[in-house]
Amino acid sequence: MAINYRLEGHAAVVTGSTSGIGQAMAGALAEQGVNVMLNGFGDAAKIEADRAALAARTGVQVLFHGADMSKPAQIADLIATAHKAFGRIDILVNNAGVQHVAAVDEFPDEKWDQIIGINLSSVFHATKHALPVMKGQGRGRIVNIASAHGLVASPFKSAYVAAKHGVVGFTKSTALEVARAGITVNAICPGYVKTPLVEMQIGDQARTRGISPERVVEEVILAAQPNKAFVEYDQLAGMMLYLVSDLGASTTGAAYTIDGGWTAA
Known part of the structure; x- marks a missing residue:
């Protein structure tokens, strides 16, 4: 039996969605009739070709905003532009992320700041600006793409682990604040994709x-x-679609692992 997530006409912002997990998430939403604002870096011609192809295939509005997710003012403009274009924001998927591997005492300061800024602080800034829209609608869904490294650690990934642990904590705190506003906030913690x-x-x-x-x-x-x-893209997308639909209305403040058993030990 096919599941109808009943998302037609909704609007979403998916950060870091020009490749990888974010692109898969945006595609899954568009296929459910959701208008999508893409965001990310990459070759401009390829981004435009991918955007146009997704719009043509799904028949929804697919737009692109090139906000640098380390810049708070650009994040604010991303959310404002999506709201103006779609008239609403029902779904925010905070996915943008970067990585650097080094010992703590050799970790470049600028890499630490970049990872914390993009992987953690951008989640705060995007959420901060999306919440007033969602509160005004009386409904919203925020899904933060954390990581198994938001729950456990590995050596030489101090900034990434710190940021993803922060994302899980931010998810829980925000969920408590908006629990009676018709808004859910959850995290997905993938293993290796x-x-x-x-x-x-x-x-x-x-x-x-x-x-x-x-x-x-x-x-x-x-x-x-x-x-x-x-972990497969469609496995992550399936969890995300559950969380942003009415099926997930009572699910909030949770961190869902999709990691092949990594964090069970």
């Missing part, structure tokens, strides 16, 4: 270690995931 960035890491690790890509996947990338399988 085979994004373009991860695919590049597999090749790099194989060359560096002198082992096959298959061994890199099982022994290095997915070492912490008991099922030894990447």
Whole structure:
């Protein structure tokens, strides 16, 4: 039986949605009849081609805003532009993120600031500006893409782990504030997803270690995931669609793991 999420005519902002997880989330929403504001970096021609193709395939409005998610003023303009274009904002998916790996005592200051700014502070700024719109509507759905690293740690990822733990905490606190306003706030904590960035890491690790890509996947990338399988985009999108629909109306302040058992240990 097909599930009807009843999202036709809703409007969403998805940050970091020109590739990877964010692009999959935006596509899943558009396929459910949701008008979508895309955001992210990348080749301008490819972004426009992808935007136009998604709009043509789904028949919804698909727009793009190039806000730098480390800049609060640009984030405010992203939300304001979406509200003006769509007349409403029903869904906010905070997905934008970056990564850098280094020992704490060797971690570049500018990389720390960048990761905290994009992975954590942008969630605050986007939420801050979307909430008045959602409160005025009497309904809203906020989904923050955290990580298994929002619940457990790995070495050499201090900024990323700190930021994602912060996202989970912010999710809980915000959910409590708006629990009676018809607004839910939840986090999704994926394990490793085979994004373009991860695919590049597999090749790099194989060359560096002198082992096959298959061994890199099982022994290095997915070492912490008991099922030894990447999380799929549609698995994340399925959880997101549940959370933003009326099916998830009583679900708020939660951090859902989709990590192949990583955080069960």
